[in-house]
Amino acid sequence: QVQLKESGPGLVQPSETLSLTCTVSGFSLTSYSVSWVRQPSGKGPEWMGRMWYDGDTAYNSALKSRLSISRDTSKNQVFLKMNSLQTDDTGTYYCTRDDGLTTTVNWFAYWGQGTLVTVSS
Amino acid sequence: DTVLTQSPALAVSPGERVTISCRASESVSTGMHWYQQKPGQQPKLLIYGASNLESGVPARFSGSGSGTDFTLTIDPVEADDTATYFCQQSWNEYTFGAGTKLELK
Numbered sequence: 001q002v003q004l005k006e007s008g009p010g011l012v013q014p015s016e017t018l019s020l021t022c023t024v025s026g027f028s029l030t031s032y033s034v035s036w037v038r039q040p041s042g043k044g045p046e047w048m049g050r051m052w053y054d055g056d057t058a059y060n061s062a063l064k065s066r067l068s069i070s071r072d073t074s075k076n077q078v079f080l081k082m083n084s085l086q087t088d089d090t091g092t093y094y095c096t097r098d099d100g101l102t103t104t105v106n107w108f109a110y111w112g113q114g115t116l117v118t119v120s121s
Numbered sequence: 122d123t124v125l126t127q128s129p130a131l132a133v134s135p136g137e138r139v140t141i142s143c144r145a146s147e148s149v150s151t152g153m154h155w156y157q158q159k160p161g162q163q164p165k166l167l168i169y170g171a172s173n174l175e176s177g178v179p180a181r182f183s184g185s186g187s188g189t190d191f192t193l194t195i196d197p198v199e200a201d202d203t204a205t206y207f208c209q210q211s212w213n214e215y216t217f218g219a220g221t222k223l224e225l226k
Contacts, residue, residue: 035215044207045164047215060214062122094163105170106211107154111163 002026004034004095004112011118012085018117022078022095029053029071033098034078035108036069038117040091050098051078085119092116123147125208125218134226138196141221143208145189152212155184155193157204158220164207168193200225 008020022034029051036048049059049069057069068081078095092114100106124146133139143153151171156164166175168184171191183194195202203225208218 044217044219045209046217099169100211101170104150104212105152106215107166107169107209108156108164109166109169109175111165114163 002097002110004097004110006093006095006112006115008093008115008117010116011120012089013121014086014119016085017081017083018085018089020080020093020095020115020117022080022112024076024078024095024097027097029073029076029078034071035096035098036078036080036093037096037108037111038089038091038093039114040088043091045094048080048082087119090117090119123149123210123213123216125210125216127206127208127218127221129219130222130224132224132226133198135200136197138194139198139223141193141195141206141223143186143191143193143218145191145210147213148188149210149212151187152210153184153186153191154209154211155182156207156209157202158207159204167206195223198223198225 003025005023033052035050037045039045051069051071071078094114095112096108097110099109126144153171155168158164167182172184185192205220205222207220
């Protein structure tokens with residue numbers, strides 16, 4: 001069955017870089033795209049960016065200057081790196097599998113359990 | 122960015138019909154999707170493409186709308202439906218609403 005699992009440090013110092021890994025199973029990264037979505041406590045989710053099935057990437061324009069997404073298809077892993085973290089980057093970070101009909105009718109049918117990231121000194 | 126506006130909270134009695142609205146700041150055609158999230162859990166897809174029921178989701182849930190105004194309907198509401206409901210659009214980049222918290226009386 002389709003599974004996604006996030007891993008990474010729970011605590012990051014302000015101004016430092018966050019590195020997260022999403023390990024997937026039950027589908028191929030060359031057939032499906034994977035997105036990163038984050039959610040501050042008590043607020044709505046925010047789409048961060050996507051690793052397309054063909055290896056291309058897309059980023060939220062508000063985060064583009066700080067964000068990088070990459071993958072290792074041999075390990076079934078997608079990586080997120082975001083620099084210059086601040087306290088308002090605190091929240092739960094999810095990876096999701098993208099499903100859809102086209103690039104404009106696209107939804108998140110499968111989610112990882114999420115990993116809580118706290119930005120604090 | 123396309124802003125999605127949802128009412129913050131609703132309270133209904135079990136067995137009633139509830140409609141949860143989502144208004145987009147610009148047209149998103151049928152690129153609107155709905156999720157349910159319970160405390161401590163990841164969001165769960167309910168409706169995709171404005172009106173299509175995700176596999177395994179009870180038929181009590183339905184979605185409608187196009188353009189800028191969308192509705193998620195639960196009929197009848199059950200106690201287990203207590204949760205926060207988010208809309209998400211995929212037509213203009215990707216954005217989510219702030220969520221509607223559904224409570225049962």
